Amino acid sequence: DAKTTQPTSMDCAEGRAANLPCNHSTISGNEYVYWYRQIHSQGPQYIIHGLKNNETNEMASLIITEDRKSSTLILPHATLRDTAVYYCIVRVMNRDDKIIFGKGTRLHILP
Amino acid sequence: DTGVSQNPRHKITKRGQNVTFRCDPISEHNRLYWYRQTLGQGPEFLTYFQNEAQLEKSRLLSDRFSAERPKGSFSTLEIQRTEQGDSAMYLCASSLGQVPTTNEKLFFGSGTQLSVL
Numbered sequence: 001d002a003k004t005t006q007p008t009s010m011d012c013a014e015g016r017a018a019n020l021p022c023n024h025s026t027i028s029g030n031e032y033v034y035w036y037r038q039i040h041s042q043g044p045q046y047i048i049h050g051l052k053n054n055e056t057n058e059m060a061s062l063i064i065t066e067d068r069k070s071s072t073l074i075l076p077h078a079t080l081r082d083t084a085v086y087y088c089i090v091r092v093m094n095r096d097d098k099i100i101f102g103k104g105t106r107l108h109i110l111p
Numbered sequence: 112d113t114g115v116s117q118n119p120r121h122k123i124t125k126r127g128q129n130v131t132f133r134c135d136p137i138s139e140h141n142r143l144y145w146y147r148q149t150l151g152q153g154p155e156f157l158t159y160f161q162n163e164a165q166l167e168k169s170r171l172l173s174d175r176f177s178a179e180r181p182k183g184s185f186s187t188l189e190i191q192r193t194e195q196g197d198s199a200m201y202l203c204a205s206s207l208g209q210v211p212t213t214n215e216k217l218f219f220g221s222g223t224q225l226s227v228l
Contacts, residue, residue, distance in 0.1 A: 036217075043115070043202050043219025044154065087153060098144060098167065099217060101153030 022088030115220035136205030
């Protein structure tokens with residue numbers, strides 16, 4: 001079963017920062033936080049992952065709280081193409097372990 | 112295009128028929144996954160391979176389902192005696208399967224949409 005809790009849906013105005021929260025209060029010390037997104041009619045796409053430090057790449061930033069029980073994915077300047085379902089996942093590294101998806105957050109970018 | 116390729120994109124079949132889907136992973140990827148996704152739900156894990164070895168199968172994978180990866184490259188997923196409940200998007204993903212897996216990322220194909228009438 002998925003170990004994360006996310007809001008079902010969110011809206012964000014185009015050009016603004018989209019902040020997607022994720023709760024993972026039962027996360028273990030060796031579990032990473034991963035984010036994927038799925039645009040309509042496509043397979044999921046990797047966005048970013050982290051363990052305890054904040055991470056940034058060309059797509060997004062990941063802010064993980066100090067107690068690691070929650071995190072926020074930030075899309076700094078949302079565009080209409082960012083409309084998608086965003087999945088927050090916790091995963092143990094260094095194991096033969098599959099990714100378990102929850103229902104994710106459906107993000108609507110409004111023009 | 113060097114991404115994960117799935118064929119066919121769409122398949123319509125009658126209940127009771129057998130269907131087979133193909134997945135071609137990214138060429139240097141050792142690990143291959145199959146997921147199933149129904150409307151409004153996240154992808155559900157079905158099975159995965161490390162090279163040609165099938166390492167894990169979900170309890171969702173009934174005995175009507177079989178997956179193979181004979182030479183550690185492409186994979187096939189067969190569903191025998193299809194039922195209407197099998198209607199879903201079947202997604203394939205691949206990854207390097209590197210150890211340690213610190214930066215392990217899955218790359219997904221666009222899926223095969225199965226409709227069982």
